[in-house]
Amino acid sequence: MAEMAVSPSVQRPLFQVVELPPSPSP
Numbered sequence: 001m002a003e004m005a006v007s008p009s010v011q012r013p014l015f016q017v018v019e020l021p022p023s024p025s026p
Helices: 002-019
Strands: none
Touching: none
8 A cells, every 4th residue: 555655645746747737839
């Protein structure tokens, strides 16, 4: 269950940075 606690923590910042570039692209 340790991965679940780190998954959302690392995915949160990654999603925000990955959604920003693709937004203006399309």
